[in-house]
Amino acid sequence: MGDVAVPVLLGILALAVGGCVCVVWAEFGGPRWVRAVATATITVGGVLRFFEKGSRRGSGRTGGDGD
Incomplete structure (x- = not known):
């Protein structure tokens, strides 16, 4: 499984x-x-930020240790 992980991550x-390069290039036409x-x-990127905010909101509610 480790043999597949590196090429997938690359x-x-x-x-x-490539997406970032295209964003910069698109700014110039x-x-x-x-x-x-x-x-x-x-x-x-916007969709990922939306889901990241949702996961952060849910994770703060379960952190009580009873002090």
């Missing part, structure tokens, strides 16, 4: 870096496909 890293990839990258 692929995810490459997608993230860029072709239509770059603007589409930038929009998708920003949308995925």
Whole structure:
């Protein structure tokens, strides 16, 4: 299983870096496909932030130790 994890993580890293490059390139104009990839990258980032906020909200309610 460890043999598969490294290439998968490198692929995810490459997608993230490529998405960031497209966001910067789209700010300066860029072709239509770059603007589409930038929009998708920003949308995925917003969705991830939404779910991260939800998981943080739920985790604070179970931390009481009875003091």
